[in-house]
Amino acid sequence: MKFSFRFPTLVSAFLWCALTLCAQSETAQPYFTVDQLPDLIKCLPAPPAFDSPEFAYDMMRYAWGKQQRLDSVRAETAKRDAVWSYEALLAEFDSPFGLHISRENTPEIWRLMETSLVTTDAMRVAPKAYYHRQRPFERFDDKMLTGEEDDLRGEGSYPSGHTMRGWTAALLLAEINPAGANEIFARGWIYGESRVIAGAHWQSDVDASRVAASIAYAALHNSPDFRAQMLRAQEEYRTLTH
16 A cells, blocks of 8 residues: 655644644643654554445445434534543543543542543654545545534544544543443543544544554553552542542
């Protein structure tokens, strides 16, 4: 499979991701640098070629996603899931997790989540630039449900940053509250599906991103600082929920 892309596009993608990460957190220092984490280009297969049987399934799921937009409740969920902030992400897990997660309400849990996600978010940058996969709305010259066209056009589709972030969050929250794991993982799954419904990603992007999140989650446990913060987060959860 051959790939072609322009150097300025690569530079723009790297700069956009770097600025986004900086804007997300001015204080959280990652547990690892990106060079110390697994390389997703080496860990994951390449995305399906556009003339492959796997891409035929992507096309079917794209049609499924557009059908889901007719459900007003599901469409609104997909719109909320498109918001690129830790506050918006974690608010979606309030109900399954059993607590409202915020800097003020749950400082130890927030610190764990913010620092972990700052660490793992960086892993998506290299494969996005390397594969530079065309997004669904670009390929079909279509409108997205969420109106993100100007923000996402030209930025690689594989893997899905939203899905990777959402599934990593679900893994972390289920470790803090194992009793709520069923509901937490169900919400994390829906979070990834929202990107297909929005028209931002192919199904194969989403599927690979859940694996990428699992790789990232496992890597976090190699950090003594992460493990210590996880214990503090678990204790805070027990204290607040009695």
